[in-house]
Amino acid sequence: MTEPSHRIAVLGAGSWGTTFAKLVADANAAADVILWARREEVVQEINERNTNSQYLGDIVLPSNISATSDIAEALVGTPLVVLAVPAQSLRAQLEAVEGHLEPDVSIISLMKGLERGTDLRMSQVISEVLELNIDQIAVLSGPNLAMEIARKEPTASVVACSNSERAAWIASSLVTDYFRPYTNNDVIGVEIGGIVKNVIALAVGICDGKGMGDNTKASVITRGLAETTRLAMALGGQQETLSGLAGLGDLVATCASPLSRNRTAGRLLGQGHAVQDLAQHMTQTAEGTKSAAAVLHLARENKVDMPITEAVVAVLDGTLTVDSMANKLLGRQLKSEGIPT
Ligand SMILES: NC(=O)c1ccc[n+]([C@@H]2O[C@H](COP(=O)([O-])OP(=O)(O)OC[C@H]3O[C@@H](n4cnc5c(N)ncnc54)[C@H](O)[C@@H]3O)[C@@H](O)[C@H]2O)c1
Numbered sequence: 001m002t003e004p005s006h007r008i009a010v011l012g013a014g015s016w017g018t019t020f021a022k023l024v025a026d027a028n029a030a031a032d033v034i035l036w037a038r039r040e041e042v043v044q045e046i047n048e049r050n051t052n053s054q055y056l057g058d059i060v061l062p063s064n065i066s067a068t069s070d071i072a073e074a075l076v077g078t079p080l081v082v083l084a085v086p087a088q089s090l091r092a093q094l095e096a097v098e099g100h101l102e103p104d105v106s107i108i109s110l111m112k113g114l115e116r117g118t119d120l121r122m123s124q125v126i127s128e129v130l131e132l133n134i135d136q137i138a139v140l141s142g143p144n145l146a147m148e149i150a151r152k153e154p155t156a157s158v159v160a161c162s163n164s165e166r167a168a169w170i171a172s173s174l175v176t177d178y179f180r181p182y183t184n185n186d187v188i189g190v191e192i193g194g195i196v197k198n199v200i201a202l203a204v205g206i207c208d209g210k211g212m213g214d215n216t217k218a219s220v221i222t223r224g225l226a227e228t229t230r231l232a233m234a235l236g237g238q239q240e241t242l243s244g245l246a247g248l249g250d251l252v253a254t255c256a257s258p259l260s261r262n263r264t265a266g267r268l269l270g271q272g273h274a275v276q277d278l279a280q281h282m283t284q285t286a287e288g289t290k291s292a293a294a295v296l297h298l299a300r301e302n303k304v305d306m307p308i309t310e311a312v313v314a315v316l317d318g319t320l321t322v323d324s325m326a327n328k329l330l331g332r333q334l335k336s337e338g339i340p341t
């Protein structure tokens, strides 16, 4: 694990998968970057025109990216594999990957979701389905809105892996003049930060849609971070991880940006659109809408109080109106500001 790989595969050609393939290709000009897409027309556009216009408009992809819809072709001889499909489709996707991986493969998970029905984090799903050592799986998370990175606007991120040497090797293969990866061995804290910020961004979006101001949104963001930190710590994550790029950093970016699909979904709900109608207005993945119930279930299993998540889940399942959300949150018993309980 001393040199960046000369063949890197990215599975999932949506907005983050395509942007990440571009980043990896920029960082490793001598490498062949293989981007796996489900749809043949996306493969054709990438190979013939070096664009993926549905997700990245007219941004031109580096010439060392090629696309395929054949998983086996994408994975053969590839020591570094990046996964960027919607969280709820990961398990099925991995079943197609099984049997095609190199023995000492390193996996990077870009996904920010919790699996419904099992409450498993993406690194846990990967380890379970592919029967890999947890040391082979890294997660990357941080304030990383795809379109800004595709435009080469500077940002930082976190590569988390229980194996520090592998985290450092992966980070070293992602360095460009617009992307700075830090390393961390707190995989739980990094993943939980990325998962729960999507739920908090839904709440902030609802505030936006209701025309509420910055005091309200700052309160939701800050208390959202408190409940995220409580859950991460209950699961074995570290408090300082949640003060870092994958916690506070990503929460601020997502809650502040009109590019965020989760904040957008929340804004639509706040404006009175029904949950069932969100798909008509948004074609891209808003993971928080799918993961929120699993986050709440995991929190209850671990006796962690997550009132904002609870309110978002109630709005999503139709048992709370967006108009009643503020009363529900403000009417709770007073307590100390600290993180625990
Ligand atoms: N877009 C971002 O800015 C961003 C940044 C960081 C992390 N993420 C995370 O990355 C993951 C992927 O998000 P995205 O933004 O690329 O989503 P997206 O909606 O832009 O694209 C998803 C891609 O997955 C494909 N897909 C959909 N259903 C599938 C299935 N059943 N099996 C296989 N492929 C399927 C789609 O065709 C598309 O290519 C999410 O977990 C998201 O939270 C996104």
Ligand SMILES: O=P(O)(O)OC[C@H](O)CO
Pocket (backbone or CB within 6 Å): 112, 142, 143, 144, 145, 146, 198, 201, 250, 253, 254, 259, 260, 261, 262, 263, 285, 286, 287
């Ligand atoms: O567009 P969102 O809401 O999925 O957020 C994208 C990234 O996770 C921001 O870091």
